[in-house]
Amino acid sequence: MNGTGLLRRVAPQLLTLAAVLALVTVFFPSFLSVGLSGDRLVGSPIDVLKRGAPVALLAIGMTLVIATRGIDLSVGAIMAICGASAAFAVDQGWSLGVAVLLALGAGLLCGLWNGFLVAVLGIQPIVATLILMVAGRGIAQLITEGQILTFSDAGFAFLGSGAVLGLPVPAWAWILAGIVVGLVVRRTALGLLIESVGVNLRASRLAGVNSTVLLLTVYMISGLCAALAGLIVTGDIRGADANNAGLWLELDAILAVAIGGTSLLGGRFSILASLIGAMIIQSINTGILLAGFPPEFNLVIKAILVLLILMLQSPRLGDVAAGLLARRRRADETGAAPRPVQEAGR
Amino acid sequence: MNLRRLPLYVTIAIFVLAFLLCWLQFPRILSTRVVGNLLTDNAYLGIAAVGMTLVILSGGIDLSVGSVIAFSGVFIAVLLRDTGMHPLAAFALLLMVTTAFGAAQGALIHGLAMPAFIVTLAGMFLARGIAYLLTLDSIPIDHPFFETLQRAYWLMPGKGRFTLLGAVMLLAVAGGMLLAHRTRFGTNVFALGGGEATARMMGVPIGQTTVLIYAFSGFMAGLAGIVFAVYTAAGYPLATVGVELNAIAAVVIGGTLLSGGSGTVLGTLFGVLTMGLIQTYIVFDGTLSSWWTKIVIGLLLFLFIVLQKGLLTIGAARRAA
Numbered sequence: 001m002n003g004t005g006l007l008r009r010v011a012p013q014l015l016t017l018a019a020v021l022a023l024v025t026v027f028f029p030s031f032l033s034v035g036l037s038g039d040r041l042v043g044s045p046i047d048v049l050k051r052g053a054p055v056a057l058l059a060i061g062m063t064l065v066i067a068t069r070g071i072d073l074s075v076g077a078i079m080a081i082c083g084a085s086a087a088f089a090v091d092q093g094w095s096l097g098v099a100v101l102l103a104l105g106a107g108l109l110c111g112l113w114n115g116f117l118v119a120v121l122g123i124q125p126i127v128a129t130l131i132l133m134v135a136g137r138g139i140a141q142l143i144t145e146g147q148i149l150t151f152s153d154a155g156f157a158f159l160g161s162g163a164v165l166g167l168p169v170p171a172w173a174w175i176l177a178g179i180v181v182g183l184v185v186r187r188t189a190l191g192l193l194i195e196s197v198g199v200n201l202r203a204s205r206l207a208g209v210n211s212t213v214l215l216l217t218v219y220m221i222s223g224l225c226a227a228l229a230g231l232i233v234t235g236d237i238r239g240a241d242a243n244n245a246g247l248w249l250e251l252d253a254i255l256a257v258a259i260g261g262t263s264l265l266g267g268r269f270s271i272l273a274s275l276i277g278a279m280i281i282q283s284i285n286t287g288i289l290l291a292g293f294p295p296e297f298n299l300v301i302k303a304i305l306v307l308l309i310l311m312l313q314s315p316r317l318g319d320v321a322a323g324l325l326a327r328r329r330r331a332d333e334t335g336a337a338p339r340p341v342q343e344a345g346r
Numbered sequence: 347m348n349l350r351r352l353p354l355y356v357t358i359a360i361f362v363l364a365f366l367l368c369w370l371q372f373p374r375i376l377s378t379r380v381v382g383n384l385l386t387d388n389a390y391l392g393i394a395a396v397g398m399t400l401v402i403l404s405g406g407i408d409l410s411v412g413s414v415i416a417f418s419g420v421f422i423a424v425l426l427r428d429t430g431m432h433p434l435a436a437f438a439l440l441l442m443v444t445t446a447f448g449a450a451q452g453a454l455i456h457g458l459a460m461p462a463f464i465v466t467l468a469g470m471f472l473a474r475g476i477a478y479l480l481t482l483d484s485i486p487i488d489h490p491f492f493e494t495l496q497r498a499y500w501l502m503p504g505k506g507r508f509t510l511l512g513a514v515m516l517l518a519v520a521g522g523m524l525l526a527h528r529t530r531f532g533t534n535v536f537a538l539g540g541g542e543a544t545a546r547m548m549g550v551p552i553g554q555t556t557v558l559i560y561a562f563s564g565f566m567a568g569l570a571g572i573v574f575a576v577y578t579a580a581g582y583p584l585a586t587v588g589v590e591l592n593a594i595a596a597v598v599i600g601g602t603l604l605s606g607g608s609g610t611v612l613g614t615l616f617g618v619l620t621m622g623l624i625q626t627y628i629v630f631d632g633t634l635s636s637w638w639t640k641i642v643i644g645l646l647l648f649l650f651i652v653l654q655k656g657l658l659t660i661g662a663a664r665r666a667a
Contacts, residue, residue: 134643310468
């Protein structure tokens with residue numbers, strides 16, 4: 001995709017993000033100000049970049065999984081497992097490198113398990129990943145023995161709350177991960193192959209795509225992203241909480257992908273749009289808090305915004321709008337709300 | 347033997363086998379007390395799972411169930427605290443609200459052609475959000491009628507209590523069985539789960555059926571909320587987080603295909619009871635930690651999913667032969 005094409009693809013998400021930011025700024029005027037404290041940038045936008053890191057990381061893997069017409073419900077539980085493994089390693093006195101490798105390895109293994117169920121056994125993704133979603137927290141609790149494993153390793157804590165060149169480490173993590181994965185899938189044929197599997201598994205198999213390896217890889221990337229998110233969350237609170245680490249984040253990640261306009265039916269995907277989607281969700285979360293609404297309004301406002309965004313992107317509503325705005329739509333087709341099936345088929 | 351029935355038989359066999367194993371280790375587990383408690387403690391889950399069964403049979407999913415149960419408890423508690431309303435009137439009002447809530451979800455799913463997963467996810471946020479708006483605290487319910495409901499039980503031989511709550515669950519299961527397996531609506535649900543395109547060609551009213559399915563799930567979630575409120579005698583907006591997952595797990599362990607179109611309501615009851623039995627065993631054992639519940643349920647899920655997959659493959663091979 002060239003520059004203008006990319007901009008057109010993410011225009012609805014950028015507009016939504018701008019609208020959300022503008023809305024929050026109306027209620028909380030200093031929302032957009034960024035200052036420098038010591039050698040760190042501070043301010044609400046930086047906070048959004050940092051707090052949104054877990055969902056953004058998960059959204060990277062989730063985008064690829066959803067593009068293959070799958071879904072990964074287990075990422076929240078994988079976060080808990082990986083955080084617990086790393087905290088366990090640090091607690092045993094092993095070095096930070098070992099702890100990080102252990103966590104990443106655990107994430108890859110979880111992804112391999114999901115991928116095996118989906119690609120080799122041919123189980124529906126929502127069911128296959130449900131198993132680890134239910135059992136995963138039990139496994140994480142097994143590792144932490146039901147406690148919240150705390151540690152005081154400065155290096156590990158740096159992963160969650162440190163800063164490099166003024167920007168928090170978590171923000172770097174998702175930005176870099178997004179760039180790496182984005183480049184790998186878009187500068188090679190990998191992205192195209194993932195889309196082909198999502199559009200029509202059988203046809204792409206007949207065309208010679210090794211869908212088994214591809215699906216395994218995609219779920220393993222998702223597991224790896226979840227491991228990174230787990231490390232960040234664990235480092236941030238300096239403890240592994242098997243019960244609450246990453247709780248319900250899989251839903252936020254799926255939401256980020258949906259807001260990013262990637263169809264849940266597979267096919268065309270955009271990692272950048274999903275990342276903007278993650279930032280939209282985090283802006284809503286942070287914005288509601290800063291705007292001074294009582295916290296009990298959070299979920300209701302979030303639900304209403306989600307419904308609004310989804311309605312605007314709904315294929316059927318798009319058809320109705322198409323009738324009314326036929327001419328404008330033709331001129332601005334790629335920028336309009338995604339119409340997954342047709343787009344994917346093109 | 348009918349292959350379609352096999353998952354149901356396997357579910358029942360696993361429950362009986364698990365019960366036997368528990369009994370060998372703890373003979374006292376085979377008492378009407380344990381059985382009575384099994385029914386009472388899992389009543390709200392069982393009721394919610396009946397609604398979930400129909401949703402899953404139709405190929406959909408309802409993530410809003412747990413939040414609706416929490417909302418129901420809070421709604422009843424606030425109504426009883428702030429108005430002089432009789433609990434029965436509050437129950438009726440609540441069931442209307444949750445049924446309408448479910449119907450609205452169904453209408454959105456059909457009207458917007460959005461995945462049920464996403465719409466009910468928003469519904470999950472919304473229901474819990476409204477519960478938060480009503481109160482952030484746990485509100486006790488101390489209406490005399492509630493005490494009557496709590497104390498309503500039939501003392502079985504062996505001093506086990508067959509409570510009203512357990513009876514409500516069994517009635518809900520019976521109602522769900524009738525609805526799913528003996529009515530035109532139920533047939534439509536199965537047809538829809540088999541594939542929307544084929545169902546439409548067979549003349550199934552897709553929109554109407556979808557709205558009714560989610561309305562039914564909303565109604566059942568409301569009923570589960572009432573049972574939970576009676577069970578805990580309180581309304582708490584943070585209660586029953588993740589119950590939708592337990593309900594889905596119970597449906598799958600009960601032998602219903604998560605992709606829709608095949609399954610039974612009776613199996614779901616045994617799925618719920620199996621999950622309850624695991625917890626009872628852990629309580630009896632006393633040394634096992636609670637996280638084993640999750641791991642064992644995960645293993646059971648895996649077992650059933652692989653079994654289903656195997657049956658589907660065998661079925662397809664037979665058809666091809």
